[in-house]
Each structure stands twice: as structure tokens, then as C-alpha cells.
Amino acid sequence: MKKALSCSGPLSGLTKDPVLLTPAFSSGPESYGFGYLPQLKADGVTTCVLTLPDDGYGDLQTAAEYNVHAIRWMAAESGRKVALLGHQHGALNGLWALRFWPDLPDKVSEFVALATPFGGTAGAAQLCNVVRRCPASYWQIATGSRYLAALLAKPLPAGPSYTSIATAYDEVITPQPKASMLPGARNITLQSICPGRPIEHFSILADNLTYLLVRDALGHPGPADAARISKSVCTGSLYMPAASKAGVGALNGLLGFGTRLLVNAPRSVAQEPATRTYAVG
Known part of the structure; x- marks a missing residue:
């Protein structure tokens, strides 16, 4: 599993908690290479990024085991707690690890999710119920899945701070804001800060607003606080500096990610994977 993890620098001697980035339906560099990887590095934050062998199309219960290994290894190497940042179902992997591996909450300082279907997404439910064959993870992020019921059956594990950041214009995780609401977390919709x-x-x-919220969560005890974000962000650059610098490259990265999600889903199964025995009851 260690081969799935790559880090921006050594973890020893850090003065800030390292950040574990978990992607969804892509490799780590595809999701974060034009934005979070260079931006966090420029801001003095050491990151490690996961790339799963099935690019997140397989059983999310298996994917979470990679997060378990990564968190344990990063905490041991750094002597610090680890901050978790995930996009879409990448964040679900981290929460599943925190939920069902009791040693992990004490090793994690922050949990930050971007556009994550904690409440499930109606789009996946409609697709899978019509075509009757979907990648395993599509079934699991669909509204009403057994996976999500097990994940949210109890209050959030004590220890980390929890932040869920969503956008009202999410075309994949629907309906918003309900789909990305995480009970017990600080739930923030971008348009509540910058309308439209x-x-x-x-x-x-x-x-850039999302990035400032992420950095706020990383830089303060507790979850992100929108009150600490200057309203000037609403009239400033739309994108974080690293993504603005990447220009066309960042746009191509986003388009490539979207294309992969929509058309590159060859690992289809006829039903949701069985819930692991440790997560039942």
C-alpha cells in the first residue's frame, strides 16, 4: 500500500501537521497537481497524496484501508497528527477509516471534505437503478446506499475537527446542499459567503475561496470558520494562485477529470458490495 502514497517532502521535523490528500475517480496528481499540491507546498505545508490502483471505482471499503495505512505511517514518521483532505468520495474513504479503526481519530487533527456525498447523490442512484450495472463506488455513493447508512449510523468520532465544503452548483453531487451535509460537522456552502x-x-x-477555507481549518483549532474569511475574496481572483498560474493546464486537468468520471467506468457490478461485517450493527 505504501507504493500508493507519495509525499512532497520528508515528514520528520515538521512544524505543521502534514496533509493527506485523497482523490476520487482519478490519480492524486490528476486531482491535485494543478492546485492543492503546488499551492500547499508554496505555503509551507507538507502533503502526501494517495493514488488507488482502481482510481476509486472499486469498493470504497477496500479503498479506506489505504487511508488507514497512510494515516498511521504519516503520524509515525512525522510525530504529529495528520490533516485529511478529500474531494468527492475521497473524503468518504477518510471518514470510513476514522469510523471503523479506533486508533485513528487520535492521529488526525482535521477532516476537510470538498463536494462530498455524505447524504448520497441522486444522480448515481438514478443511473444505477436504470442501467443496473455500475462501478462499485457508484452504488455506494448513491442516495440510500447501505455503505452511507453504516458510515453515518453513529455520531462523528471524537478528536478531529470536521468541515464539509460544498457548492450550490454541483452537477454531480445532488441535491445541494442536502447531499453534502455531514451531521456534526461545520457545513459551508460557497455561495453563502459569495452569492452566485x-x-x-x-x-x-x-x-480560491475553497482553498482559503481549507487553510483556515488547517491553521486554527476547530473547523473552518467563514467569519474569518475576508469578503474581498468574492471580488478577487476566482482561482487559487497555483491554479491561476497553471492557466490552460489547470483547465485541461479539470476537463480531464470530468471526462474520466463520466466515460471511464469499466469496472461495473450488478449491485452494491456487501457491507463488511465490522460495519454492521
């Missing part, structure tokens, strides 16, 4: 902000499911990975 034109950010959707994929561009949230480049959005």
Missing part, C-alpha cells in the same frame, strides 16, 4: 460564485463539482478543486 460560479464554482461547480470539478472547479471546486481550483477555487
Whole structure:
């Protein structure tokens, strides 16, 4: 599993908690290479990023085991707690790890989710119920899945701070804001800070307001606080500096990510994977 993890630098001697980035339906560099990886590095934050062998199309219960290994290894190497950041179902992997591996909450300082279907997404439910064959993870993120019921059956594990950031214009995780609401977390919709902000499911990975909220969560005890974000962000650059610098490259990255999600789903099964015995009851 260690081969799935790559880090921006050594973890020893850090003065800030390292951040574990978990993607969805893509490799780590595809999701974060034009934005969070260079931006966090420029801001002095060491990151490690996961790339799963099935690119997130397989059983999310198996995917979570990679997060378990990564969190344990990063905490041991750094001597610090680890901050978790995930996009879409990448964040579900981290929460599943926190939920069902009792040693992990004490090793994690922050949990931040971007455009994540904690309440399930109606789009996946409609697709899978019509075609009757979907990738395993599509079934699991669909509204009403057994996976999500097990994940949210109890209050959030004590220890980390929890933040869920969503956009009202998410075309993949629907309906918003209900789909991304995480009970017990600080739930923030971008348009509650900047009305009309034109950010959707994929561009949230480049959005500057989202990045400022992430950095706020990383830099303060507790979850992100919108009150600490200057309203000047609403009239400033739409994208974080690294993504703005990447320009066309960032746009191509977002388009490529979206294309992969929509058309590259060959690992289809006829029903949702069985819930692991440790998560039942």
C-alpha cells in the first residue's frame, strides 16, 4: 500500500501537521497537481497524496484501508497528527477509516471534505437503478446506499475537527446542499459567503475561496470558520494562485477529470458490495 502514497517532502521535523490528500475517480496528481499540491507546498505545508490502483471505482471499503495505512505511517514518521483532505468520495474513504479503526481519530487533527456525498447523490442512484450495472463506488455513493447508512449510523468520532465544503452548483453531487451535509460537522456552502460564485463539482478543486477555507481549518483549532474569511475574496481572483498560474493546464486537468468520471467506468457490478461485517450493527 505504501507504493500508493507519495509525499512532497520528508515528514520528520515538521512544524505543521502534514496533509493527506485523497482523490476520487482519478490519480492524486490528476486531482491535485494543478492546485492543492503546488499551492500547499508554496505555503509551507507538507502533503502526501494517495493514488488507488482502481482510481476509486472499486469498493470504497477496500479503498479506506489505504487511508488507514497512510494515516498511521504519516503520524509515525512525522510525530504529529495528520490533516485529511478529500474531494468527492475521497473524503468518504477518510471518514470510513476514522469510523471503523479506533486508533485513528487520535492521529488526525482535521477532516476537510470538498463536494462530498455524505447524504448520497441522486444522480448515481438514478443511473444505477436504470442501467443496473455500475462501478462499485457508484452504488455506494448513491442516495440510500447501505455503505452511507453504516458510515453515518453513529455520531462523528471524537478528536478531529470536521468541515464539509460544498457548492450550490454541483452537477454531480445532488441535491445541494442536502447531499453534502455531514451531521456534526461545520457545513459551508460557497455561495453563502459569495452569492452566485460560479464554482461547480470539478472547479471546486481550483477555487480560491475553497482553498482559503481549507487553510483556515488547517491553521486554527476547530473547523473552518467563514467569519474569518475576508469578503474581498468574492471580488478577487476566482482561482487559487497555483491554479491561476497553471492557466490552460489547470483547465485541461479539470476537463480531464470530468471526462474520466463520466466515460471511464469499466469496472461495473450488478449491485452494491456487501457491507463488511465490522460495519454492521
